[in-house]
Amino acid sequence: MNNISTLYSIGHGHKTIEEFVAELNAYEIKYIIDVRTMPFSKWAQHFNQGIIETWLHQFDITYAYMGNAIGGKPQDDSCYDREGYFDYRKMAQMPKFKEGLKRLVSANENGFHVALMCSESDPTLCHRSKLIGRELFFQNHINITHIVDTEKSLSQTELMKDLSKGQWDINGNLFGSCDPPYFRSCKAHKQVLEYEEFYD
Numbered sequence: 001m002n003n004i005s006t007l008y009s010i011g012h013g014h015k016t017i018e019e020f021v022a023e024l025n026a027y028e029i030k031y032i033i034d035v036r037t038m039p040f041s042k043w044a045q046h047f048n049q050g051i052i053e054t055w056l057h058q059f060d061i062t063y064a065y066m067g068n069a070i071g072g073k074p075q076d077d078s079c080y081d082r083e084g085y086f087d088y089r090k091m092a093q094m095p096k097f098k099e100g101l102k103r104l105v106s107a108n109e110n111g112f113h114v115a116l117m118c119s120e121s122d123p124t125l126c127h128r129s130k131l132i133g134r135e136l137f138f139q140n141h142i143n144i145t146h147i148v149d150t151e152k153s154l155s156q157t158e159l160m161k162d163l164s165k166g167q168w169d170i171n172g173n174l175f176g177s178c179d180p181p182y183f184r185s186c187k188a189h190k191q192v193l194e195y196e197e198f199y200d
Contacts, residue, residue: 007144009128012047026150031114037071069100073125085091088131129159130183148173
């Protein structure tokens with residue numbers, strides 16, 4: 001297993017520019033990949049696409065948008081399960097998602113310090129751990145780091161153990177080896193999505 005990764009994830013939440021940049025600097029992040037399907041925020045408009053690029057550039061950090069490929073709320077109805085929640089298994093098989101993942105793998109191979117940015121501050125609630133981080137780990141042996149604050153981060157393996165309530169562990173559980181876990185979206189419900197203009 002490749003334990004060396006230069007891929008990170010971060011949620012902007014309600015952070016100020018100063019707080020956000022301090023976290024990026026703490027982990028030597030030089031590139032932000034926006035993985036929000038809709039790259040706008042009602043509550044933190046300084047993270048809106050078209051604004052965030054300007055102030056990140058002032059700190060020598062490059063911004064790129066990939067929410068159309070690896071965002072958490074695709075518009076394709078085939079990505080929903082029977083209950084109206086996004087089906088991460090199906091989303092992981094979409095050609096655009098696979099191509100987006102290849103770009104992240106390439107960035108890691110070249111040692112670029114990249115942070116995947118979404119709106120949710122808690123990585124356990126976001127598709128950047130439940131979908132992107134999971135696929136990078138099991139498909140490409142990349143254990144990304146999820147930034148919590150300037151002094152705290154969690155590895156993808158730590159998050160998956162937490163998300164599975166200890167049923168999965170990189171070293172196996174009491175019964176031996178563990179099957180790779182799948183996770184479910186906790187809030188991206190089809191009925192709710194119709195009323196969400198700018199989130200994720």
